[in-house]
Amino acid sequence: MKKTKTRKIKWIPVSLILIGLLLVSSAAFAAQSTLHPTFPLLDSEGEKVILTDQAVSAYETCGQCHDTAFITSTSFHSTMDMEVYGPEGEDTELNCFLCHISEPNNEARMETLLQGEFEWASTATLLGTGLIEEGKAGFIWNAEAFNDDGEVQENILNIQDPTSENCGQCHGTVHTGTEPLNISGCEDTGEETSTTGQIFSAQRINDSAMNLSNKEDLTRSFDIHIERGLDCVDCHYSLNNPVYANGQGADSLDHLVYDPRVLEIGEYLEMPSHEFARGASTENILGDDVADDLRGCDSCHDSSATHDWLPYADKHMDSINCQACHIPQIYSAAIQSIDNTVVQNDGHTNLTCRGVEGDSGKITDLVTGYSPAILLRENSNGEMKFSPYNLITTWSWQDGDNPISEEDLIAIFNLETYELVELFDENADGKISNSEMILDTDEKEQFIANRLKNIGYVNPEIIGKTEAYAINHNASNGDWAIQECDVCHSEDSKLTMAFEISDKGPRGQLPEFISDNSVITDGEFSIEEDGSIFFKPAPEEQGNYIFGHNKVRWVDWFGVILFLGVLVGVVTHGALRVIASKKAPKTDHKTKRIYMYTFYERLWHWLQTIVILMLTFTGLIIHKPEMFGIFSFKFVVLVHNILAGILVANAALALFYNLVSGDIQRFLPQPQGFFNQMIQQVKYYTYGIFRGEAHPEEKSREKRLNPLQKVTYFGILNVLLPLQILTGIFMWGVQRWPSIAESLGGLAFLAPFHTLVAWSFSSFILAHVYLTTTAGHTAMAGIKSMVSGWDDVEIHTKEEQE
Missing domain, CATH: 1.20.5 (Single alpha-helices involved in coiled-coils or other helix-helix interfaces)
Structure with missing residues (x-):
């Protein structure tokens, strides 16, 4: 061993x-090693740059093997944001190197574009690869980086599929290294990160260098998909990439289940479409003709395997996009508002970030993150689902339909006259700080407006525009996702949470949403006393009904008034009976003992009583969860549904029993003499009962209900109970038979109607319990008879009395 x-x-x-x-x-x-062969770099004339010393043309260079004309025609990236450089900038050719080499120099590219040297932009992107150097006279090609045939030496460019780092040069902060990530503000972090706070990193948040509130508890990564090894192109793939073909292209015939006619790899490499799969654009940059062709979460994930804990899982999936629960918090700062109505000392407009305390842009600023606004999004298939957004509001001066130029505004604020300093210098130090540069009074606004009129503007006014930016990244696994029902199903529902869009801005101004076909912006803006502006969504405008949050006010008021009215009537009637019993002489009515209720009837009655009381209580918790925080909403919903099933089964068995036994006739009013008997019963309750008179109707097993009870039970058993059961069934079955529920008005109708019937039931139960005290020769005789089955009934005939 x-x-x-x-x-x-x-x-x-x-x-x-x-x-x-x-x-x-x-x-x-x-x-x-690289799969890509060596190739020469060509200029715009198709000549080798090592011979001509001209700028490289990616169009000509890559066009040696790839159809660059087709690529350019399918790529919205080719001219994206190039309009800021003027007409010449828009004609700049597609820069393949920016996305297809491992270390492109985007800073040099942008600097070259700013200098107006558009044809050298692709060349500048290659700085740092060893192919080119920057001299005093311009760019110089490095002859040692080329072989004898004028081709780039192997392993210098490393041509590749775009990585997340390539995408991050424009779209947001991508961090794949092991060094701690550090972001403090919301400027210069890339479009996605600046506008939403999304960070593309697999690093665990508590390992970052960010000064983040409660960071030690944040053991999750910034983005679960990046953590699991995915790159941007895994979801945003080329639409004609045969690897992602599902055999059902846009031109496929309807009767084909699978179409094998997809591109061969060689065909794809020659003509790769640069139209990438993408979701619905909420930034209005691509136009309505670009389809929402991104695969949904369900193309990779099977929610049924992990959401069996969720009540009405299918209904939730039909109503809520996955991001709404799996991105509950953004752990970074994002732009909140941009105030273009003033100019700060550095010549820039006033930009405010949300999710951070402090505006120095340094690591000492405490990052708190923020909880996204939840708005309805209309997907390409017409479905409306709740999704997370950041709302950014921009304030600017406008003269009619024309914006006021930035140059004119800068010129106005550069003139630091006595009047300007006196208006804006709140701390009286003789200077205007950036924090003081805000139009928070009518006087300041009018002063700037008059100055604009002095330089030729006719009717300058402040316009506020709010834009919704979708949040689709930074998802977490189930441990960090929303799992508490009361986050949405409560009075302070996240789905209608008031979202701050500006903590300071032009006084008294409310913005408007920039129109977007995919985002539903039902709701209202409001100004708080401190000048901050909030937007509160109103999803009920689209027919959404959120249990525990939405309530139809008049239904609750009607129910409360009805219940209290019955309670007042019961208390008043009972008090008068007590007073009358003390004044009136005691009467002794002869009784006889009969077996009134069988065991089954008593079992049915008490089971139904217990179930209805518990249904009422659990229903009240579902309707008003904020009043019963001790109870689990999910558990109460489950109990309510189980009780409802017992109620339906018990009612069905009772109907069968009464039909077979013939006892159903006891509950049906008989026309002959009915109204006279009913009038006599009313007289008894309003007069005779206070004088100790005998009941007008003799009670027996066959005739145990008086006329008023028959009318009441007829309404309860034939109207209220069926309505309560049917509305409950349709609400329970809203995810199983959605078309039926929608044809009846959906939850927005069914839920309030169910509540209305429940209030009526509660009022009936109260009246029923009290009236049992009037049914026997003593107050408790009726209840005792329902326990034992035996009842002492009054004798009305003289023969029986003798």
Whole structure:
């Protein structure tokens, strides 16, 4: 045994050495190898740049093998944001190197564009690769980086599929290294990160260098998909990439389940479409003709396998996009508002970030993050679902339909006259600080407006525009997703949460939403006393009914008034009976003992009583969860549904029993003499009962209900109970038979109607319990008879009395 162990121990270092050599050699091989062949760099005339010393043309260079005309025609990236450089900038060719080499120099590219040297933009992107250097006279090609045929030496450019880092040059902060990530403000972090706070990193938040509130508890990563090894192109793939073909293209025939006619790899490499799969654009940059063709979460994830804990899971999936629950919090800062009505000392407009305390842009600013606004989004298939957004409001001066130029506004604020300083210098230090540069009074606004009129503007006014930016990244796994029902199903529902859109801005101004076909902006803006502006969504405008939050006010008021009215009547009638019993002479009515209620009837009655009382109580919790925080909303919903099933089963068995036994006739009013009997019963309740008179109708097993009770039970059993059961069934079945529920008005009608019937039932139960005290010769006789089955009934005939 010892020799065997020794041999094993001797092999361990050898094995480790071999494994290490294998890993090193594999890494070295990977770093040196590329599937892409070597190629020459060509200028716009198709000549080799190493010979002409001209700027490289990606269009001509890549066009040697790829159809660059087709690529340009399908790529909205080719001219994206180039209009800011003027007409010449819009004609700048597509820069393939920016996305398809491992370390493009985007800063040099942008600097070249700013200088107006548009044809050299692609060349500047290659700075740092060893292919080119920047001299005093311009760019100089490095001859040593090319072989004798004028082609780029192997392993210099490393042509590749776009990585997340490539996309992050324009779209947002992408962090794939091991060094701690540090972001403090919301400026200069890339479009997605600036506008929404989304960070594309697999790093755990508590490992970052950010000064983030409660960071030590945040053991999740910034983005679960990046953590699991996905790149941007895994979801935003080329639409004609055969790897992602599902065999059902846009031109496929309706009768084909699968269409095998997809591009071959060689065909795709020649003509790869640069129209990438994408979701609904909420920034209005692509136009309505670009389809929402991004695969949904359900194309990779099976929610049924992980959401069996969620009540009405299918209904939730039909109403809420996954991001609404799986991105409950953004752990970064994002732009909140942009105030273009003033100019700060550095010549820039006033930009405010949300999710951070402090505006220095330094690491000392405490990042708190923010909870996104939840708005309805209309997907390409017409479905409306709740989705997370950041709302950014921009304030600017406008003269009619024309915006006021930035140059004119800067010129006005550069003239620091006595009047300007006196208006804006709140701390009286003789200077105007950036924090003081705000039009928070009518006087300040009018002063700037008059100055604009002095330089030729006719009717300058402040306009506020709010834009919704979709949040689709930074998802978490189920441990960090929303799992508490009361987050949405409560009075302070997240789905209608008031979202701050501006903590300071032009005084008294309310913005308007920029129109967007996909975002539903039902709701209202409001100004608080401190000048901050909030937007409160109103999803009920689209027919959404959120249990525990939405209520039809008049239904609740009617129900409360009805219940209190019955309660007042019961208390008043009972008090008068007590007073009358003390004044009136005591009467002794002869009784006889009969077996009134069978065991089944008593069992049915008490079971139904307990179930109805518990249904009422659990229904009240569902309707007003904020009043019963001790109870779990999910558990109460489950109990309510189980009780409802018991109620339906018990009612069905009772109907069968009464039909078969013929006892159903006891509940049906007989026309002959009915109205006279009913009038006599009314007289008894309003007069005779206070004088100690006998009941007008003799009670027996066959005739146990008086005329008023028959009318009441007829309404209860034939109207209220069926309505309560049917509305409850349709509400329970809203995810199983949605078309039926929608044809009846959906939850927006069914839920309030169900509540209205429940209030009526509650009032009936109260009246019923009290009236049992009037049914026997003593107050408790009726209740005792329902317990034992035996009842002492009054004798009305003289023969029986004798």
